[in-house]
Amino acid sequence: MYSQSTVIVGGLAHIPVVIGIFSFIQKFFSKRASSFPQDIEPKKSPVKPVEQKSIPKPTPDAKAVSNTVIKKKHADVPVNIYRPKTPYEGTVIENYSLLKEGAIGRVNHITFDLKDSDPFLNYVEGQSIGIMPAGEDANGKPHKLRLYSIASTRHGDDFNGNTVSLCVRQLQYEKDGETINGVCSTYLCDIKPGDKVKITGPVGKEMLLPDEEDANIVMLATGTGIAPMRAYLRRMFEPTEKEKNKWNFKGKAWLFMGAPKSANLLYEEDLQRYLSDYPDNFKYTKAISREQQNTKGGRMYIQDRVLESANELFNMIENEKTHIYLCGLKGMEPGIDEAMTNAAEEKGLNWSELRPQLKKAGRWHVETY
């Protein structure tokens, strides 16, 4: 017979064993959970390309928790594989104009080969890369890098997973009667296939897509702000890309696109193809500022289109699965804010309260420049 104290001491002595078993089980399962297969195996990267894990549905009392989860979830997105001191020298594969006859300015689609990068320069949709233009500034120092949103999916335009593409507008403005050309954007629009370009990054976690296949994605873009949106839309609707990524998008994608003229609309043929292939999943609203007028007789901007669609848009925003992405001219932010304020009012909502909530829940994504 055991005395009562022997039983208690014996029981206590087993506690470390029980804890050990539990901790082994926990480690085993967490290891399995973090080893999801990826749709592209990087050849040499220490940082794996990421298939993002899902955000738990944000319920009101779980907001603080879901914010922590969002931060953790993005921890494995690749960043700064290449830095300015040791950039990767990528080779230009192609560089062509995206504009039609009669367009304003210069906007090019440029693709770089990444296959010789070691470690491998991998990235996910919504990130940016840095470009270090050749030459020196007025002080004889090497030019600083400029950031550009990535316009391709992680699989690249040729679906082989070893290229990155950009959508670049040449900056041009008049000063004292002289035309000034932006350093890096001119360098990029002028480079030729075969040229070597110093690339850094990738960077950015603001514009990542959610993992859920039934998420709704509202995109507000002006000009080259379409770059990340092009990557999202390819991920959603481009047949070979879909085969590769196994992401069966089932939600609604709504692109508001601002361009000065019809001839300036970017990637238009692809967007029209997605519209005819996925009429239930893709909506495309254009604001062509110098060809269309808003109700006040001014230039038609995307915020005017947002106002026109206030009801439908806010019905979508009320759904927790809806994310909003804003990319392009910094100058559009106040206009979009005003439009959202008015649009929200029509639904009896307060945008100045709603926007921080959306931001906190990781559903309001802004990258303007």
Ligand code: FAD
């Ligand atoms: P610079 O030679 O650096 O000249 C720019 C400077 O010129 C400005 O700082 C300002 O001082 C001056 N300036 C500009 N306009 C005027 C004016 N009207 N009057 C007087 N002075 C003026 N660009 C793209 O084309 N595509 C993209 O996808 C893209 N993505 C970006 C993503 C992020 C996250 C950021 C931050 C920026 C992005 N940009 C993008 C902008 C890009 O980084 C460069 O800023 C842009 O190409 C201009 O660089 P540049 O070297 O040609 O101009």
Ligand code: A2P
């Ligand atoms: P506009 O230049 O006619 O005033 P791009 O980069 O190709 O020039 O396209 C940018 C688009 O965004 C243009 O149609 C431009 O119109 C428009 N735009 C300019 N300023 C704003 C603003 N504050 N808000 C929204 N759209 C703007």
